[in-house]
Amino acid sequence: MTTPPGSPSASTAGPGTAQAPPDDLPSTLRELRASGWSDRTVREELRANLIARLRAGDPLVADVVGFEHSVLPDLERSLLAGHDLILLGERGQAKTRIVRRLVELLDEWAPIVAGCELHSSPDRPLTPHARAQLAEHGDDTPIAWIHRDQRFNEKLATPDTAVADLVGDVDPIKVAEGRHLSDEGTIHWGLLPRSNRGLFAMNELPDLPERIQVSLLNVLEERDVQVRGYPVRLDLDVVLVATANPDDYTNRGRIISPLKDRFGSQVRTHYPHTIADEVAIVRQEATPGPAEVAVAVPDFMDEVVARLTHQLRANDEINQRSGVSVRFTIGGHETMVAGAVRRAVRLGESTAVPRIADLWPLVSSAQGRIEFDTLDEGREEDIVTMALRRAILETWREHLAGVDVGWLLDRFDVEDFAVVTGSLVGARDLLDQVVGDDTSRPDGLVDAMTALGVAAEDPGAAASVLELLLEGLHLGRRLSKDVDAGLGDWLGGDVDGDTVFTA
Numbered sequence: 001m002t003t004p005p006g007s008p009s010a011s012t013a014g015p016g017t018a019q020a021p022p023d024d025l026p027s028t029l030r031e032l033r034a035s036g037w038s039d040r041t042v043r044e045e046l047r048a049n050l051i052a053r054l055r056a057g058d059p060l061v062a063d064v065v066g067f068e069h070s071v072l073p074d075l076e077r078s079l080l081a082g083h084d085l086i087l088l089g090e091r092g093q094a095k096t097r098i099v100r101r102l103v104e105l106l107d108e109w110a111p112i113v114a115g116c117e118l119h120s121s122p123d124r125p126l127t128p129h130a131r132a133q134l135a136e137h138g139d140d141t142p143i144a145w146i147h148r149d150q151r152f153n154e155k156l157a158t159p160d161t162a163v164a165d166l167v168g169d170v171d172p173i174k175v176a177e178g179r180h181l182s183d184e185g186t187i188h189w190g191l192l193p194r195s196n197r198g199l200f201a202m203n204e205l206p207d208l209p210e211r212i213q214v215s216l217l218n219v220l221e222e223r224d225v226q227v228r229g230y231p232v233r234l235d236l237d238v239v240l241v242a243t244a245n246p247d248d249y250t251n252r253g254r255i256i257s258p259l260k261d262r263f264g265s266q267v268r269t270h271y272p273h274t275i276a277d278e279v280a281i282v283r284q285e286a287t288p289g290p291a292e293v294a295v296a297v298p299d300f301m302d303e304v305v306a307r308l309t310h311q312l313r314a315n316d317e318i319n320q321r322s323g324v325s326v327r328f329t330i331g332g333h334e335t336m337v338a339g340a341v342r343r344a345v346r347l348g349e350s351t352a353v354p355r356i357a358d359l360w361p362l363v364s365s366a367q368g369r370i371e372f373d374t375l376d377e378g379r380e381e382d383i384v385t386m387a388l389r390r391a392i393l394e395t396w397r398e399h400l401a402g403v404d405v406g407w408l409l410d411r412f413d414v415e416d417f418a419v420v421t422g423s424l425v426g427a428r429d430l431l432d433q434v435v436g437d438d439t440s441r442p443d444g445l446v447d448a449m450t451a452l453g454v455a456a457e458d459p460g461a462a463a464s465v466l467e468l469l470l471e472g473l474h475l476g477r478r479l480s481k482d483v484d485a486g487l488g489d490w491l492g493g494d495v496d497g498d499t500v501f502t503a
Contacts, residue, residue, distance in 0.1 A: 021109055021145035029122050030139035032111055039123040041237050042106070042197055043082035049105045050079050061101045063284065064094050066277035067269070071098075074267045079105070083264025084220055084240040086205070086255075092325025093269040095243040099154070099201045102241065106148035110197060114142035118189060118234070119151070119197045126196060126234050128185060151198030153191045157208035163215045166190045167225045187227050192219055195238045205242040206255055213256050216240070220262035246321065271313060271326065278306035281326055282333045293341050294351045297333075298464050300395055300452045301354045305332045307391035308362065312370065317383050319371035328369055332362045339423055347426045353460030355467045357423045357499065359388060389475055396472035399451050407444035408434070408469055409478065412503035419470060422498035427463035434466060445469075470501045479503065 026032040040048070053060065060072050075098065078085045087095040113120045113130040120130035122143065133141050155165070163169075171188035192200055202208065202216075218224055220240060224233040242263070244255065272278040279302045289295035309329040312318050339358030344351065366384045374383065411417060411434060419433050435442060441449075441462060448469060454461040473479040482500045 019147045019150065021147070025109060025145050026111070027143055028139065029134075029137075029141040029143060032122065032143050033139075037111065039121050042199070042239050045107055046079050046102070046105045046239065047082060049107070050076065053105070060105075061098055064098060064101075065280045065284065066272040066274070067094070071267060071269050074265070078265035078267060081264060084262070085242075085265040085267055086260075086263050087241070087243045087267050087269060088246060089243075089269030090245060090271070090321075090323030090325070092323070092327045093271060094326075095269055096201075096203060098269075099199075099203075099241050099243065100152070102199060103148050103152045106151055106198065108148055109145045110148070110151065111143050111145055112197070114144040118193050119146060121197060121237075124235070124237070126193075126236075148198075151195070152201070153195045153198070154201040154203065155191055156203045157205055159207065159209060161208055161212055163212055164188075164190060166192050166212065167215050168193060168227045170227070187232070192216075192238065193225060193234055193236060195236075196234070197237050199239050199241060202240065202242045205244045210254075210256050213259050217258055217262060220259070271323070275303060275306045275310065278309060278326065278329055279303060282306065282330050285326075286330050286333045286337075289337050289341055289352065293344055295337055295341065296351050296353050296458070296460065297337060297340075298353065298452065298454050298461055300399060300454075300468065301336065301359075301464065302333060303398075304356075304359060304388075304391050304395050305329055305336060305362070307394050308332065308359075308388050311387035311390050312366070312384070315383065315387060317372060317374040317379070319373045322371040324370060328366070331365065331369070332359075335361055335365055343424055343426070346424060349426060349460065351458075351460050353427065353458070353464050355421075355464045356392065356471045357421055357425070357467065359392075363388060392468070392471055393475045396468065396475070400448055400469070400472065403448050403451050404444050405448075405469060405473060407442050408473070412479065412501075417503065419501045420499070421467055421470070421501070427460045430463045430466060431459060474501060 026035050026037070050060065054076070059068070060076055061067070064072075075085075079102075087098060089095055110119075111122060113122055113125060113133050115133070116125070116127055116130040118126045118130075120126045122134070122141065125131045125134055155161070168187050168190040170186055174186040174188070205213075215225075218226070219236060219238070223236050223238075225236065226232065240263075272281060279299075282302055282305070306329055309324055309326075309332070312324045312328075313320065318324065336354045336358045337352070339361060340352035340354040343349065343358075344353075363381060363384045367380045370380075370384075372380050372383065374380070411419075419430070421430055435445075445462065445466060449455070449462060449465050452465055452468075454465055470479065471481075474481040480502045482502070483498060
């Protein structure tokens with residue numbers, strides 16, 4: 001069986017590639033019909049291509065983590081039912097990404113009547129131009145091909161959005177050219193008609209003024225639009241996908257009841273349920289470190305950042321209606337890596353390895369990204385600090401609960417013994433304070449590195465594990481810790497740090 005033109009496997013082009021169609025596609029209506037092409041609606045197209053993808057065992061959306069057993073099944077049911085749908089969820093839950101990935105379910109190339117601005121199908125002409133072309137040329141009507149990327153339009157709902165933006169309006173330039181106002185050709189079509197035979201996405205739908213939402217009612221039910229009383233009814237073939245934040249329903253706007261009733265499905269998104277999913281998203285989305293500096297991030301450091309986010313999401317003093325976005329976790333990872341890079345560059349280290357000292361700047365950055373519900377003014381820093389401490393302690397207990405730390409506590413039995421660390425204390429300096437100049441690692445440190453999956457020969461990773469051990473012992477009330485930016489005279493001035501661990 002031959003592959004019909006326009007099917008997903010008919011060519012190798014994809015999103016982001018050149019939009020020039022293959023040379024072997026039909027160029028006239030006669031050639032198109034001879035190729036075996038048959039017209040189908042966007043819903044039929046999405047359904048057929050989704051069924052093919054499911055039969056092949058391929059995921060609906062490949063680069064979204066943690067939705068495999070929750071969001072994606074609901075989304076698949078909505079598409080198989082042929083529904084317009086709303087993706088409802090807090091900020092940073094991949095709603096827009098999912099919407100944009102739906103374009104991949106469209107045929108790669110679709111035929112239109114050449115020159116039709118509303119992408120008329122040869123079997124369903126919408127505009128006077130398309131009808132005139134078919135009437136004049138018949139089977140010799142010129143056919144053009146559009147890539148699936150050209151069949152997707154997206155609009156962010158803003159208070160200044162007008163009906164003309166979505167539906168269309170009279171074009172005064174066309175009227176000035178001599179056309180009569182009764183001529184349909186004087187209309188400049190909006191985004192919705194221009195999305196005919198494709199997908200239209202409306203982001204943050206509740207932000208759209210209610211009087212503008214009314215203009216969508218006919219599109220969702222009767223599949224037509226009207227412009228300024230023109231006797232024009234376009235039988236649009238478009239799937240409408242909207243996104244909304246639950247908080248918007250009460251704080252910034254609402255979706256009018258008739259419009260909500262016309263959406264066939266609502267798909268609820270969520271934040272990652274597990275630490276592993278949160279870490280996987282960070283590693284997929286975070287901006288890599290600078291090319292000039294080698295960066296190695298131990299797994300447990302990303303785990304601490306992910307646990308911090310989960311702690312904040314469970315905190316009653318954080319506004320959970322606003323949410324703590326995955327973007328917060330990604331930003332925390334990037335801030336942590338930046339601290340390690342800064343240290344490596346300043347001290348001439350070959351590899352930047354994040355340590356616990358690189359996490360504390362997240363406390364101040366979090367206060368500008370999270371909405372607090374605390375009644376006590378000025379408690380924001382304490383809330384985030386406590387959440388970070390709990391995240392560190394949880395990571396310790398998860399991986400190091402059975403590891404012997406007696407060897408490290410024994411070091412503090414020596415009178416006046418202290419370990420100085422901080423954001424600008426080098427890995428070698430930190431290790432030397434505990435193990436001296438000996439390049440070998442104490443068995444207890446090696447065991448801890450093994451438990452955390454860190455290579456024992458890496459001094460940067462060893463220092464990172466050592467700092468986690470020190471912080472964990474402090475949080476377990478077995479060591480004291482003093483933090484003072486003025487420190488720097490410890491150990492005869494050999495180490496200039498800002499944090500001191502003592503017995």
